[in-house]
Amino acid sequence: MDAREMKIKAAEAALAHVESGMRLGIGTGSTAEEFVRLLAEKVAQGFKVEGVPTSERTARLCVELGVPLKSLDELPQLDLTIDGADELDVALRLIKGGGGALLREKIVAAASERMIVIADESKLVQTLGAFALPIEVNQFGLVATRIAIEKVASKLGLTGALSLRKSEDGNFMTDGGHYIVDASFGRIPDAEALSNELNAIPGVVEHGLFLNMATLAIIAGPAGARTLQANR
Numbered sequence: 001m002d003a004r005e006m007k008i009k010a011a012e013a014a015l016a017h018v019e020s021g022m023r024l025g026i027g028t029g030s031t032a033e034e035f036v037r038l039l040a041e042k043v044a045q046g047f048k049v050e051g052v053p054t055s056e057r058t059a060r061l062c063v064e065l066g067v068p069l070k071s072l073d074e075l076p077q078l079d080l081t082i083d084g085a086d087e088l089d090v091a092l093r094l095i096k097g098g099g100g101a102l103l104r105e106k107i108v109a110a111a112s113e114r115m116i117v118i119a120d121e122s123k124l125v126q127t128l129g130a131f132a133l134p135i136e137v138n139q140f141g142l143v144a145t146r147i148a149i150e151k152v153a154s155k156l157g158l159t160g161a162l163s164l165r166k167s168e169d170g171n172f173m174t175d176g177g178h179y180i181v182d183a184s185f186g187r188i189p190d191a192e193a194l195s196n197e198l199n200a201i202p203g204v205v206e207h208g209l210f211l212n213m214a215t216l217a218i219i220a221g222p223a224g225a226r227t228l229q230a231n232r
């Protein structure tokens with residue numbers, strides 16, 4: 001089974017948790033897109049859902065495939081969000097934001113009663129951090145914010161480079177008009193401490209550590225999909 005087939009397996013298993021009439025948060029990334037494709041097939045057969053997309057990219061795909069959308073202001077309380085992740089551990093701590101949608105993804109997940117993460121097994125790690133942590137920062141004061149992030153990293157004994165994410169035509173810009181600094185820490189032994197410290201930096205708009213948010217993970221491997229339940 002190749003990586004795409006594993007993503008489809010995880011997305012199929014997630015679809016089984018979706019009931020007609022649900023208000024759904026819809027994630028961003030290649031795994032979430034497999035979910036959107038499957039969801040669109042059900043919608044075409046008469047399944048009723050209303051989706052809130054976590055990015056412009058996801059919104060475009062939903063519109064193209066006929067998945068009905070609302071804004072989060074129209075549907076501020078959601079039943080379930082289905083989203084991918086760049087890394088997760090068995091405690092269902094996540095790193096997200098590889099696709100640059102972390103701010104809207106976190107806002108939508110926080111507005112949802114439940115969050116199901118879908119991923120292929122390559123995303124499951126012992127300790128978070130091999131994937132560079134995306135940190136969304138305000139354009140104003142970028143240098144000062146970088147210095148503040150470096151100070152936090154040093155205080156927590158984290159080493160590794162910070163790099164400003166680039167796109168083809170300059171700095172990568174999020175849907176919210178912010179930049180992303182990717183922090184290659186290698187290992188993040190205390191994700192809670194790092195999250196708290198980053199939250200206290202004014203120029204940090206949001207970061208990609210999603211802690212205590214996912215309620216279930218569906219991990220697909222060659223033998224099929226298995227679930228990990230949050231222990232809370």
Ligand SMILES: O=C(CO)[C@H](O)[C@H](O)COP(=O)(O)O
Pocket residue numbers: 027028029030031032083084085086095096097098099100101102105
């Ligand atoms: O956080 C994300 C986007 O901001 C994605 O969920 C994450 O990058 C995983 O993407 P993919 O399913 O393509 O591996």
